[in-house]
Every structure is written in structure tokens, then in C-alpha cells.
Amino acid sequence: MDVKQIIASRVAKELSDGDVVNLGIGLPTMVADFIPPEIEIVLQSENGIMGMGAAAEAGKEDVDVVNAGAQYVTINPGGMFFDSATSFGIIRGGHVDATVLGALEVDEKGNLANWIIPGKMVPGMGGAMDLVVGAKKVIVAMTHTQKGKPKILKECTLPYTAIGVVDMIITEMGVMELDESGVTLTELHPDFTVEDVRAATEASFKVSENLKPMNI
Amino acid sequence: MIDKIKSAAEAVAPIGDGSVVMVGGFMACGTPEILIDALVEKGSKDLTIICNDAGVPGRGVGKLLSNGQIKTLYASHVGLNPEVAARMNTDNPDDKLDCKLIPQGTLAERIRAGGNGLGGFLTPTGVGTIVAEGKQVIRIEGRDYLLELPLNADFALIRGTKTDTFGNTIYNGTTRTFNPMMATAADYVIVGTCEIVDVGGVDPNEVVTSGIFVDAIVGGEKPWTLSK
Numbered sequence: 274m275d276v277k278q279i280i281a282s283r284v285a286k287e288l289s290d291g292d293v294v295n296l297g298i299g300l301p302t303m304v305a306d307f308i309p310p311e312i313e314i315v316l317q318s319e320n321g322i323m324g325m326g327a328a329a330e331a332g333k334e335d336v337d338v339v340n341a342g343a344q345y346v347t348i349n350p351g352g353m354f355f356d357s358a359t360s361f362g363i364i365r366g367g368h369v370d371a372t373v374l375g376a377l378e379v380d381e382k383g384n385l386a387n388w389i390i391p392g393k394m395v396p397g398m399g400g401a402m403d404l405v406v407g408a409k410k411v412i413v414a415m416t417h418t419q420k421g422k423p424k425i426l427k428e429c430t431l432p433y434t435a436i437g438v439v440d441m442i443i444t445e446m447g448v449m450e451l452d453e454s455g456v457t458l459t460e461l462h463p464d465f466t467v468e469d470v471r472a473a474t475e476a477s478f479k480v481s482e483n484l485k486p487m488n489i
Numbered sequence: 490m491i492d493k494i495k496s497a498a499e500a501v502a503p504i505g506d507g508s509v510v511m512v513g514g515f516m517a518c519g520t521p522e523i524l525i526d527a528l529v530e531k532g533s534k535d536l537t538i539i540c541n542d543a544g545v546p547g548r549g550v551g552k553l554l555s556n557g558q559i560k561t562l563y564a565s566h567v568g569l570n571p572e573v574a575a576r577m578n579t580d581n582p583d584d585k586l587d588c589k590l591i592p593q594g595t596l597a598e599r600i601r602a603g604g605n606g607l608g609g610f611l612t613p614t615g616v617g618t619i620v621a622e623g624k625q626v627i628r629i630e631g632r633d634y635l636l637e638l639p640l641n642a643d644f645a646l647i648r649g650t651k652t653d654t655f656g657n658t659i660y661n662g663t664t665r666t667f668n669p670m671m672a673t674a675a676d677y678v679i680v681g682t683c684e685i686v687d688v689g690g691v692d693p694n695e696v697v698t699s700g701i702f703v704d705a706i707v708g709g710e711k712p713w714t715l716s717k
Contacts, residue, residue, distance in 0.1 A: 319593065320515040321663045336712045337650070337662030343516035343569075345715065354662055356669045356697075357515070357541065358601040361594025365614065395577065395590070396568025397542075403594035403614045436617035 274489070276416060276445040279462065282307045282489045283443050284373055284414050288314050295319065295364070295404055297374035298342040301414050304373055317369055319360050319400040324352020341400070364400070365407040372408035374401060375415045376439075378429045381476035383439040383451045385413065386431035398434060405438040417444035423475040425449070425456075446470050447487050449478060462487040490688075493656055493706045497527035500679045500705040504533050504644050507560075511600065511645040511675050512540040513668035516569065517549030518713050519660070521648035521681025525549065527707075528646075529556050537561040539600070539642055541593060541667055543570035554586070562586060563640070565593035592620060595637050597667060603639035604673025612637055645675035647698070648710060649682035653689070656680060656703025657696040664713060665697065672702040679703075681710040 274282065277300050285307035288294055292314045296302050305327070308314060316325040318340045325340060326347035334345035348354070355363075363369060378386040385405055388398040405411045418424060425442060442449040447470060448460035456478035458470060463486055470478075501524060504510060510528075514520030520540075529552050538559050543566075544551035551570050553559050567573040567588060576586035591599070592614045602610055611634035615621050625636040647668045649658035658680055660668060672678050680698075685708045 318663075320518070321665055335662060336714055337518075337664050339516070339518050339663050339715075341515070343518060343715065348662075354660075354665060356665045357593065357597040357667050358670050361597050365594055365612065394568075395574055395588075397564060397566035397590045398592050398620075399542075399566035400593040402592040402618065402620065406613045406616075407594075433618045435614075 277303060279445050279489055280414050280443055283448065283487060284412055285309075286488050287412060287441065288312065288371060291315070292370040293317055293368060295369050295372045295408065297372070297401070299375055301373040301375065302342070304414070317363060318346070319364065319404070321355050321357065321360050322348055322352060323355070323363070324349040326352070361400070361403050364403050367407060367409060369404070369408040371410040371412060372404040373412045373414050374404065376413045376424065378424050378426055378431050379413055379439050379442055380426045380429045381456050381478070383437045384429050385434045385439050386429040387434050389432050391432065401434050405435045410440050411438050413439050413442045415442070415444060417446045417473050423473055426475045427477070446473065455479065457481050458484065460485050460487045490655065493703060494654065494685065495705045495707055497523045497681070497707045498530065500524065500707050501527045501531055503677060504528060504531065506534045507536070508533060508644055509537040509539070509642040511642040511667070511671040512538060512550050513645070513647050513666055513671050514549055515541050515663065515666040517544045517551070519648050519664035519666040519668055520544065520549040521646050521710055522549070523707060523710050524646040524679055524681040525552050529553060529558070532556070532558065534558055535560040537563070539563040539640060541565055541596065543567040543573045545569050546572055557584070559586060562588045563591060563596065564588065565591055565596050597670060599637055599640040600667065600670040600674045603641040604670055607639060609636055609638045611635065640674065642671070642675040643677065645671040645678045647672050647678060647680045649680045649698070651684045651686060651691055652680050652682035652706055653686050653691050653700065654706070655688050656698070656700030656706055657691050658682065658698040658703065659691055659695050660697055669697050672698045677704045679705040679707065681707045683710045683712065684708070
């Protein structure tokens, strides 16, 4: 497995049968490939789908059905379409069990920055601000560092997407859980030591007494 | 019954310079391209466009941007149209785009509020971020919310899948997006639709937008495709 597959595979283990889940564009989308067959989750796509299915087979696309990344997808039996106000009512209303998304920076207070690098990249927040505020569980799935620089910081330097919302960070090095007491390393990938993680992390974190090998 | 069927050029004729125009769709899926093309042809300038995103170059509102018709853009995401960043950062004041980024759920709800007679709404989205700058924060039962105000427009460009001659419209799949809310929030609503049928030709159980909201109907909208 490559780094992205390791991360996506571990995220998939966090999801439970019946969960309503929104997966962000990019790496988070890969999580769907790692859901075991006995677990049935309901994927929500913020452009207006509940019960989103797999990518559409070439030549068999329904041209009116795309995901939030504008790729042709399918809808599962039992699914439905809705407008954007309804979609974000579902999201803000706490009806999404988990959202998985990438980050530019996360800090030890659970603050998230993932929508703008002032003066350099201004893509906009899209649905991210609503998703992280509304979803019951916010899972950040990302590489641990960016070109060797830590992304898990004492304090975000970029403008926030939201404050105090991140519940879990899953990287190729392991799993960190966040709560009022701060950040705790709960799982470690066997290729790395706790010292490796400390060297790649600016935020202070505790190591769980029950530190486990990363469940991938 | 008022005859609402028009050509695209006739339908967009009232959209003058400086108009505020809502455009449905998400990454151009659900955007009425025939109406955009007619507006490009008409060449109205200094438009304020309210749309989920900036489309992509050559698609959706991206065409209006490339043609230099947009002065102000309200959107939630502009990352897939590199022209937006170039126009936001230009030193030429005539070319400069005023881009107001709004969280997608807040944008949808502001339009819904505009069309539904609400003076605004309270949302937890954006609290503690730069989105909150200049906005009233109201604490209710221990949680902070931002007061967000309604959005309305002079015109809305809506994309339908099937529309009857009264304007009753249904939307297939993910083309629905912002269209139903925008149809309620603008003074003059134009539907670009794939198929026009007689009244009675759409099942009332399936109608999403009532004809009462629709002022003009333009046929000939093509099925949405990724390639183009």
C-alpha cells in the first residue's frame, strides 16, 4: 500500500454500519474503496445526493449525476437527490455521522485550516466550513507533513476553516485523537517510532498508555 | 395563460449592465448554458453574479468571466477556474474582480431566506473565522451563531430538465443544486430547459419549482456533459 492507501484504509475502519458519511475530494474519496463488504455506509455528496454509489462505468454514465468533484457517479438503490439548501440542512443539522477531509494545518486545540493560503491559493471554502461544524465526527485524513514541514501545529498559521472541530487525525504515521485534554497518539504505524512522530509534529501530544499498531 | 416561451436572446434582453444575476448549478452541472451563451452574446457589463462557483473556463459562469462581464462574484468555491485568481489579483482596476467567498451552506440558505421572506438566519458555520468579520454573533443556549442576511437578485438563470408551458419544472439528478432556491429569490426568473411540454405534461408530484416563480422559458438546453 502507498501512503494514501494506508491512510484511506485506516479511515475506513472508523466507519460503522449505517453511518451517513461525507468524503472530501481527493484522498478522502479513496476511503470508499476500503469499506469492508459487511459494513454498509450511506454516502452523502453535498451537491445533492444521499446514497451515492461508485464511480460510473465508462459508457454507462447518467450525465445528470455527478459528485462534488464533478465526476460521473452512480446512485445506490434507496438513494435520493435534493437541492443545496436541503443538502446543507442535512449537514449543519447533525445528520452526517462523519466527515473525512484533508487539511493544510491542524492545531492542538482541534482548529482546522484547509481553505486558503492568503496571496497564494484562494480556492474558497466550498462546503468545508459547514461540514466540519455540522458533522458529528470530523476526521482529518492527510500526509503527516508537507515537504517535511509539520502540518500538525501548536497553533494554525493559516486562516481557520473552523475552531475546535477536529476529532481525529489519521496520517501515514499513525492516529491521533483530540479532545479537551489535547492530542493523544493512539496508534503508530510499525514503520515509525514515537520519536519519529514527535520530530514530524509541532503540536505537543500525549502517547496513549494503550498505544496500538496502526489498524490498516 | 401568459405566453412565457421565448428565445434565449429575448429572455435575457432585460438583463442590463450592473444587474444582479443568480445562476444555478454546481461546477456547471445544473447551469443553463444556453442562457449563459445568450448573456455572453448580449454582452451586459458590470454584472454581480451569485453562483455556487465560477464554473471552469468555457463552462457555466466561466464564460461570463472570460468575457469580462462580471464585476462582483458571490461564490463558495472558485478553485477550478484559474481565471478567478488572476482577475482578483490584477493591478488593472477595470479588470479587477470583487470575489466574495461564502460557505456553501450559508450561500444556499441566504438565497433560500431571500426567496422565503426571512430577515436572515443564525448559523454556526464560520464562527471564529474570517467569515465572521463584521457580522453579529448571537449566543443561543451556550452556542455562538453568525447572523447571516438574505440574498436576492434582479434575475435568476435556472436550468430545468423538463418544464411545462406554465413554468412548472423538474430537475434530474444532481442538476437541482441551487436552482429551486434561486427561482424564488429573483424578480425575473428565466428557465433554460431540456424539454418543454404542455401543461399537464409533468406530474404535479414531481414538480420542484412551481410555474408561479417563472417568467420566461427557453427550450433547447442540452444534456450536461463533462467533456466540452
